[in-house]
Amino acid sequence: MKNDPKRKIYTEILKTKGYKLTAPRLLVLDVFLQNRKPLNADFVYEKVRTKKTDRVTVYRTLKIFESARVIHQVNLKKDSVFFELTKDHHHHIVCLECGLIEDFDACTIDQLAKNVISKSPYFSSIDHHSLELFAICKKCNKG
Amino acid sequence: MKNDPKRKIYTEILKTKGYKLTAPRLLVLDVFLQNRKPLNADFVYEKVRTKKTDRVTVYRTLKIFESARVIHQVNLKKDSVFFELTKDHHHHIVCLECGLIEDFDACTIDQLAKNVISKSPYFSSIDHHSLELFAICKKCNKG
DNA sequence: ACACTAATTGCAAATCATTTGCAATTAGTG
DNA sequence: CACTAATTGCAAATGATTTGCAATTAGTGT
Ligand SMILES: [Mn+2]
Ligand SMILES: [Mn+2]
Ligand SMILES: [Zn+2]
Ligand SMILES: [Zn+2]
Numbered sequence: 001m002k003n004d005p006k007r008k009i010y011t012e013i014l015k016t017k018g019y020k021l022t023a024p025r026l027l028v029l030d031v032f033l034q035n036r037k038p039l040n041a042d043f044v045y046e047k048v049r050t051k052k053t054d055r056v057t058v059y060r061t062l063k064i065f066e067s068a069r070v071i072h073q074v075n076l077k078k079d080s081v082f083f084e085l086t087k088d089h090h091h092h093i094v095c096l097e098c099g100l101i102e103d104f105d106a107c108t109i110d111q112l113a114k115n116v117i118s119k120s121p122y123f124s125s126i127d128h129h130s131l132e133l134f135a136i137c138k139k140c141n142k143g
Numbered sequence: 144m145k146n147d148p149k150r151k152i153y154t155e156i157l158k159t160k161g162y163k164l165t166a167p168r169l170l171v172l173d174v175f176l177q178n179r180k181p182l183n184a185d186f187v188y189e190k191v192r193t194k195k196t197d198r199v200t201v202y203r204t205l206k207i208f209e210s211a212r213v214i215h216q217v218n219l220k221k222d223s224v225f226f227e228l229t230k231d232h233h234h235h236i237v238c239l240e241c242g243l244i245e246d247f248d249a250c251t252i253d254q255l256a257k258n259v260i261s262k263s264p265y266f267s268s269i270d271h272h273s274l275e276l277f278a279i280c281k282k283c284n285k286g
Numbered sequence: 287a288c289a290c291t292a293a294t295t296g297c298a299a300a301t302c303a304t305t306t307g308c309a310a311t312t313a314g315t316g
Numbered sequence: 317c318a319c320t321a322a323t324t325g326c327a328a329a330t331g332a333t334t335t336g337c338a339a340t341t342a343g344t345g346t
Pocket of ligand 1: 074084088089090091092
């Protein structure tokens with residue numbers, strides 16, 4: 001949404017890093033703001049193709065957003081790569097059989113991360129983390 | 144190694160699930176037992192190609208091992224998919240710049256997982272989890 | 287040990303996601 | 317409004333993974 005308060009945050013990040021705010025980039029950003037779940041290139045492309053935006057541009061935009069830390073990859077064990085907005089942090093339980101995804105917010109990683117960092121010879125801070133749970137859902141357990 | 148005590152555990156799992164213990168499958172299993180880190184198809188193939196094992200067979204074997212829960216995918220944000228042995232559970236800090244990987248074992252997910260499960264309408268137990276930390280390593284922070 | 291059969295393999299070709307080269311277009315600056 | 321580097325679209329290339337199919341083989345039972 002154009003009126004999402006987070007929209008400005010992300011556009012500012014992009015500007016600060018020296019990226020131009022082009023039409024395709026704003027379109028892709030809005031797809032993420034309007035679909036609060038992990039998205040892959042194909043999903044994004046289907047949403048912007050009508051507006052004369054090429055598939056290649058989607059891929060390149062995802063790369064730029066990733067390097068600007070506007071989005072980051074989510075590990076869902078699917079065939080293609082999924083991304084979500086950096087500031088929409090949450091996690092998932094994924095069914096190993098049918099792919100059902102449930103979100104959850106509770107996350108106690110920060111303390112664990114501190115411990116790990118304090119012992120690490122190579123790292124001194126964490127940028128972000130990925131935590132996903134995998135299971136067989138109740139429905140698949142019966143079938 | 145033929146003498147790794149875990150080897151029998153994995154071969155029993157495969158037998159129980161009805162998979163034949165073929166030469167290529169044992170070769171691939173041994174590659175995982177001898178290289179305790181996340182491996183992709185190409186790494187495995189390079190280790191077994193001398194022994195007349197096709198790349199396709201490696202891919203098919205990885206699929207079978209995954210469905211038998213002998214290995215599972217690890218999210219490292221690389222171009223190809225990485226796997227590790229299910230019973231070698233540990234986690235990673237990955238440098239977003241240079242790709243440096245550091246292992247760590249400490250993991251307090253079990254309690255968190257219990258909480259999540261107790262509130263979930265769709266899931267009643269966790270099979271396994273994926274937890275990776277992403278950061279810029281000390282070296283890359285300078286350069 | 288030998289025969290049987292379904293599972294597995296290797297090879298070649300196909301497919302799918304993602305990347306690259308390049309000429310045309312455009313955002314941001316002054 | 318002009319300038320210029322960044323960005324885009326199209327077509328072709330690449331790289332990973334998958335599929336079809338005939339030949340081979342593990343596991344089962346004789
Ligand atoms: Mn998430
Ligand atoms: Mn691990
Ligand atoms: Zn399910
Ligand atoms: Zn680094």
